[in-house]
Amino acid sequence: MSRRELQDLDQALADLAASLEFPPTPDLAAAVAARLDQAPARRPAAPARRRGRLAGLAGLIGRSGWRRLAVAGLAAVLLAAVVLVASPGTREAVARRLGLRGVGVELGGPPPPTVTTRPGERLDLGLGERVTLEEARRRVGFPVLVPGADGFRQPAAVFVNQAVPAGGRVDLVYRARPGLPASPFTDVGLLVTEFQGRPTPEFLKKVTTYGMVEEVTVGGEPGYWFSGEPHFFTYRDAAGNLRDEQTRLAGNTLVWQRGELTLRIEGELSRQEALGIAESMR
Amino acid sequence: MEGRPLDEQELVERAREGDARAYEALVRRYQDLAFRTAFVIAGGSADAEDAAQEGFVKAWYALPRFRAGSPFRPWLLAIVANEARNRRRSGRRQDDLALRVAEDRPSGDAAPSPEAAALAAEQRRLLLAAVGRLGESDRQVIACRYFLELSEAEMAAALGCRRGTVKSRLSRALHRLRTVLAEQGATAAPDARLQGGER
Numbered sequence: 001m002s003r004r005e006l007q008d009l010d011q012a013l014a015d016l017a018a019s020l021e022f023p024p025t026p027d028l029a030a031a032v033a034a035r036l037d038q039a040p041a042r043r044p045a046a047p048a049r050r051r052g053r054l055a056g057l058a059g060l061i062g063r064s065g066w067r068r069l070a071v072a073g074l075a076a077v078l079l080a081a082v083v084l085v086a087s088p089g090t091r092e093a094v095a096r097r098l099g100l101r102g103v104g105v106e107l108g109g110p111p112p113p114t115v116t117t118r119p120g121e122r123l124d125l126g127l128g129e130r131v132t133l134e135e136a137r138r139r140v141g142f143p144v145l146v147p148g149a150d151g152f153r154q155p156a157a158v159f160v161n162q163a164v165p166a167g168g169r170v171d172l173v174y175r176a177r178p179g180l181p182a183s184p185f186t187d188v189g190l191l192v193t194e195f196q197g198r199p200t201p202e203f204l205k206k207v208t209t210y211g212m213v214e215e216v217t218v219g220g221e222p223g224y225w226f227s228g229e230p231h232f233f234t235y236r237d238a239a240g241n242l243r244d245e246q247t248r249l250a251g252n253t254l255v256w257q258r259g260e261l262t263l264r265i266e267g268e269l270s271r272q273e274a275l276g277i278a279e280s281m282r
Numbered sequence: 283m284e285g286r287p288l289d290e291q292e293l294v295e296r297a298r299e300g301d302a303r304a305y306e307a308l309v310r311r312y313q314d315l316a317f318r319t320a321f322v323i324a325g326g327s328a329d330a331e332d333a334a335q336e337g338f339v340k341a342w343y344a345l346p347r348f349r350a351g352s353p354f355r356p357w358l359l360a361i362v363a364n365e366a367r368n369r370r371r372s373g374r375r376q377d378d379l380a381l382r383v384a385e386d387r388p389s390g391d392a393a394p395s396p397e398a399a400a401l402a403a404e405q406r407r408l409l410l411a412a413v414g415r416l417g418e419s420d421r422q423v424i425a426c427r428y429f430l431e432l433s434e435a436e437m438a439a440a441l442g443c444r445r446g447t448v449k450s451r452l453s454r455a456l457h458r459l460r461t462v463l464a465e466q467g468a469t470a471a472p473d474a475r476l477q478g479g480e481r
Contacts, residue, residue, distance in 0.1 A: 001456070001457055001460050005460065009456055009460060009463075010456075013409070013413075013424065013427075014428060015402075016406045016409050016410060017428045017431070019383050019403075019406055020381050020383060020384070020410070021381060021384050022317075022321060022381060022429075023321065023327040025313055025317040026317065027313075028309055028313040028316070028331070029306050029309040029310040031335050032305075032306070032309050032338045033306045033309070035335070035339055036302055036342060037302075178443050178447075179442065181360060181364050182360075184341065184344030184347065184360075252368075268364050268368075269368075270367075270368045
């Protein structure tokens, strides 16, 4: 195509755009305002000093290396809230049913309270120590699985935390890339968490008023798909207390069980993509 | 909000601190852009409305993580476009780029004769049809650039690609559009050559 032809086409498209009619825009401002009215109150932005540390996994990865990521974030793993579209009756019925080994799901109710964190406390709940995959496998008492799906066999980083929950936990982190957008909640492309679930829930997902929880099966075992509105994910520490100070909002999340293992993946994925990655874990 | 209207940065900063009214003003300011971007990606207006609304709600919750001072539009568009893609991927049906060419909006500076206006409208319809016959990715990059008039950074955010690849994607799409037009011209109007570009 000659330069002249390209200019003609460019001009013709600009001309077309000027006479193009999009469907009328619905009144989103009113709809969004109504939803935010009913939704859980948002935590205020962290003050500037603390934001430095919490400013997002990707930023931390880029600017100051993975060590800071370990400090920054169990927010990344631990707490979450969804909004369930259901009548109160249905919600109760669902609440009785929900739960996997190590994970409880609480529907409805107020958002987790804001708790002031003591200095240093956050360190105890970080993603843990950055290690190699082999090292993570040596440190925990369960087989660490890795997705077999194309593009996911090599996590960008692996973290191990042997203290929380008891029995340890491994996190696989994947950078955002084309086709795997950064989550607005974690700033990374995909986060995979694995731990040995106990009958008592150690993680609690809080689902408030909108959003969706769907029952799914992964490799024939039960799981849940949380989507729609962000949800809160809350962690119970070794003493059995819920660690609300680690509450963070989470995006689309798939949680499922495989034998004694409980797995969780979070990212801006569709349900089908999440299930594909989950099914591929070996 | 008192007195003069707040600029975008002030609105974003207030919304980041939890001011729901400031956020509502931002939604009002960008709802056209968000809805149309979602429409280009999801393909239908019901999905687009759904995606844009969900995107705005998600963005509200994600705002505390928004880096103060960085541009708001690409950040918002990335969230909305991703919602739109999820809706599209989940297999809902998509009615091409169901846009219409307005009949009576002459675009030249001089008022054209009725014949010239009809011819121009016909040419626009042919061009729009040709865009509609392109593959999804070509159609989207052309729509983002020309119909939504997005900047390069915004296009990258909306299309979920790196900023460096936007130009080459657009250029490839324009070449394919040219090919489609040439084929269309061979079978349709004897003179489907595009008007425009005269100096």
